[in-house]
Amino acid sequence: xxxxxxxxxxxxxxxxxxxxxxxxxxxxxxxxxxxxxxxxxxxxxxxxxxxxxxxxxxxxxxxxxxxxxxxxxxxxxxxxxxxxxxxxxxxxxxxxxxxxxxxxxxxxxxxxxxxxxxxxxxxxxxxxxxxxxxxxxxxxxxxxxxxxxxxxxxxxxxxxxxxxxxxxxxxxxxxxxxxxxxxxxxxxxxxxxxxxxxxxxxxxxxxxxxxxxxxxxxxxxxxxxxxxxxxxxxxxxxxxxxxxxxxxxxxxxxxxxxxxxxxxxxxxxxxxxxxxxxxxxxxxxxxxxxxxxxxxxxxxxxxxxxxxxxxxxxxxxxxxxxx
Numbered sequence: 103x104x105x106x107x108x109x110x111x112x113x114x115x116x117x118x119x120x121x122x123x124x125x126x127x128x129x130x131x132x133x134x135x136x137x138x139x140x141x142x143x144x145x146x147x148x149x150x151x152x153x154x155x156x157x158x159x160x161x162x163x164x165x166x167x168x169x170x171x172x173x174x175x176x177x178x179x180x181x182x183x184x185x186x187x188x189x190x191x192x193x194x195x196x197x198x199x200x201x202x203x204x205x206x207x208x209x210x211x212x213x214x215x216x217x218x219x220x221x222x223x224x225x226x227x228x229x230x231x232x233x234x235x236x237x238x239x240x241x242x243x244x245x246x247x248x249x250x251x252x253x254x255x256x257x258x259x260x261x262x263x264x265x266x267x268x269x270x271x272x273x274x275x276x277x278x279x280x281x282x283x284x285x286x287x288x289x290x291x292x293x294x295x296x297x298x299x300x301x302x303x304x305x306x307x308x309x310x311x312x313x314x315x316x317x318x319x320x321x322x323x324x325x326x327x328x329x330x331x332x333x334x335x336x337x338x339x340x341x342x343x344x345x346x347x348x349x350x351x352x353x354x355x356x357x358x359x360x361x362x363x364x365x366x367x368x369x370x371x372x373x374x375x376x377x378x379x380x381x382x383x384x385x386x387x388x389x390x391x392x393x394x395x396x397x398x399x400x401x402x403x404x405x406x407x408x409x410x411x412x413x414x415x416x417x418x419x420x421x422x423x424x425x
Contacts, residue, residue, distance in 0.1 A: 206249045211261075211422025213242040213387060218267045219282075219395060219412035223405075235267045238281075240416050242288065248295065248306075248424075257293035257308050259371070262286070265391075265414045266319070277326045282395070284319035284338065288312055290371050303378040312371040312389060316363070321350065338363045352400050362400050367391040367414060381424050389416040 217240035244261020266282045293310030322335045336343035341351040341359050351359045369392050375385035391414040394401065401409045 206247065207424045208245065208247040209381075209383075209422050209424035211244060211246055211383075211420050213240075213244075213261070213263070213418035213420040215240045215387075215416065215418030217265050217414060217416040220415055221410055222412035223408065223410045234271065235269045235412065238266050238268050238283070240264055240418060242418065242420075244288070246422060246424075254294060254296040255306075257290075257295040257306075257310070259288075259290040259293060259310075259312075261288045263288050263314075263416075265314070265316075265367075265416060275328050279324045281322040282319075283322075284316045286314045286316045286319075286367075288314045293371065295375075300376075303376055306375045306377065306385075308371075308373050308375070310371050312369055314367045314369075314391075316365045316367075319363075338365070352403065354399060360397065360400070362396050364393055364395055364397050367393045369393075369414075373420070375420070377424070383422050383424065385420045387416075387418045387420055389414075389418075391415070 216237040218237040219235050222235070240263065242261040242263030244259065244263070247258040249256045249258070262285070264283065264285050266284050268281045269279070271278045290310050290312040293308045295306050295308035298305045298307075316338060319338045320335060321338070322333075324333045325331070334343070334345070336350045338350070339361070341361060343350040349362060351361055354360045369390050371387065371389050373385055373387035375383045377383040394411040394413055396411040401411055
């Protein structure tokens with residue numbers, strides 16, 4: 103009985119002590135890794151005591167530069183503005199970089215200058231009075247196209263213009279004046295041009311052949327002497343004017359009327375244009391025809407087989423606008 107009481111008393115005393123959690127442990131809830139390598143993740147970090155503002159050293163406030171966020175819409179607008187600016191720059195400077203080598207263009211032009219006949223071996227005469235031909239005013243109005251090639255450019259030129267001469271001669275009391283005025287259609291389909299950059303301008307020399315056809319015109323002659331005056335005028339298409347010295351027609355070998363005038367001319371065309379401000383240009387042009395102003399058959403009948411009535415030459419200044 104005493105043993106039972108002693109065992110019961112022992113259990114009553116030891117049981118509450120065993121139920122309590124230990125207050126200290128050599129490791130506690132930490133593992134060896136936590137102790138030796140930085141402590142547990144659940145450790146509470148105790149901040150050092152705050153110092154008063156007076157004890158803290160003055161810190162420089164960082165300067166923050168203003169920066170606008172680049173949104174997609176802003177990027178699109180910026181890109182569009184950049185493209186627009188690029189297009190504007192290209193439109194103004196594209197020409198300076200050789201505008202006419204990049205794309206075909208077409209324009210209008212006018213020309214004005216001088217023209218005459220040269221190379222006559224038998225001057226037209228009246229009562230053996232020879233005349234000296236003199237320059238006459240020349241003009242043309244037409245169009246010009248430029249098409250780029252791998253090397254240089256192809257230039258097409260077409261215009262309505264004039265050719266002719268005037269002549270005067272005085273011997274004693276005899277005065278002779280003659281005028282030959284023609285209006286023609288000119289075309290130069292195969293001119294070769296080459297662009298040369300010259301600062302903000304483009305210099306373009308060109309060379310080719312031209313073909314012309316006289317669609318209208320007239321001859322006019324006036325002779326005056328003491329007690330005598332005579333004026334003679336005829337169209338180049340007329341077959342009814344004839345005198346002993348100058349005629350508008352002749353009879354060929356088949357006894358048919360033929361016009362004396364040579365309506366077609368073929369020759370060389372040489373020129374130079376200076377393009378500036380992208381659209382405007384100025385230049386000069388020289389044309390030299392190969393065919394005489396009268397038909398060969400008529401010249402042989404009238405003056406012999408080695409005769410020539412002269413060929414047309416023209417020098418013009420031109421100005422125009424390219425679209």
